[in-house]
Amino acid sequence: MRTAVFWPLCGVLLGAWAGVLGAESAPVHQPLADKIIVLDPGHAVKNAAGKIINPGASGRHGVLERDVNLDVADKLIPLLEAQGAKMYSTRTHGNAWRYSPQSRHADNRARAIFANTMRADAYVRLHCDWNRSKKFKGFTTYYYRWGSRRLAKSIDRALAMALPGHVDRGLHRRTFVSVTASMPTVLLELGVLSNRQEGKDLGNDAYQTRLAQAISAGLVDYFERTPKHKAPQVSVSTSSTL
Numbered sequence: 259m260r261t262a263v264f265w266p267l268c269g270v271l272l273g274a275w276a277g278v279l280g281a282e283s284a285p286v287h288q289p290l291a292d293k294i295i296v297l298d299p300g301h302a303v304k305n306a307a308g309k310i311i312n313p314g315a316s317g318r319h320g321v322l323e324r325d326v327n328l329d330v331a332d333k334l335i336p337l338l339e340a341q342g343a344k345m346y347s348t349r350t351h352g353n354a355w356r357y358s359p360q361s362r363h364a365d366n367r368a369r370a371i372f373a374n375t376m377r378a379d380a381y382v383r384l385h386c387d388w389n390r391s392k393k394f395k396g397f398t399t400y401y402y403r404w405g406s407r408r409l410a411k412s413i414d415r416a417l418a419m420a421l422p423g424h425v426d427r428g429l430h431r432r433t434f435v436s437v438t439a440s441m442p443t444v445l446l447e448l449g450v451l452s453n454r455q456e457g458k459d460l461g462n463d464a465y466q467t468r469l470a471q472a473i474s475a476g477l478v479d480y481f482e483r484t485p486k487h488k489a490p491q492v493s494v495s496t497s498s499t500l
């Protein structure tokens with residue numbers, strides 16, 4: 259008698275449990291599923307002799323641009339991976355320096371070729387500004403190819419929302435972003451190291467997290483507004499420098 263009651267009850271419980279499991283394993287919306295994103299934390303290049311040929315800017319309190327760029331990339335990668343993106347970076351903490359036998363320009367070109375080779379859907383270059391004027395401050399979003407403007411706009415808007423009270427220096431079209439990269443590409447100047455407040459902020463862990471969250475939100479916004487089909491890639495040479 260006891261068994262007869264127990265088993266049907268067990269069946270009900272198992273059914274309920276399976277229902278819960280089913281609900282839990284329902285597909286999660288991943289807005290960046292199948293997207294390939296390449297990050298380029300700027301600077302940190304040595305030549306073959308080990309001499310630094312591209313150090314990046316130095317801020318107050320010993321904050322170095324090359325470190326800030328890398329720290330923000332480090333915080334951004336897991337955020338984007340959690341939303342389904344496949345991530346690559348031109349520098350990582352395990353591999354913080356790049357070596358170029360030629361010049362920093364050749365290295366920047368090699369980084370763009372890396373993004374092309376990975377068939378990236380977006381290439382995001384991370385930098386911090388420096389200016390002679392101590393009053394100069396704010397974040398700036400640069401793009402070059404017209405196809406990159408929408409990406410620039412989405413990220414700029416997300417940064418403005420995440421950083422109230424900071425100066426939004428807007429969108430600018432410049433060739434230095436990259437003439438080589440064949441996908442939507444932006445170069446972000448995340449703030450100004452020479453400014454007293456921003457120089458301090460940029461070295462701050464919580465501020466870097468806010469920057470990473472904003473860039474992540476901007477990328478999601480961009481891809482959610484982009485038609486699903488993958489844009490055709492320009493074929494490029496993947497030669498030499500990498």
Ligand SMILES: [Zn+2]
Nearest residue numbers: 300314385386
């Ligand atoms: Zn820079």
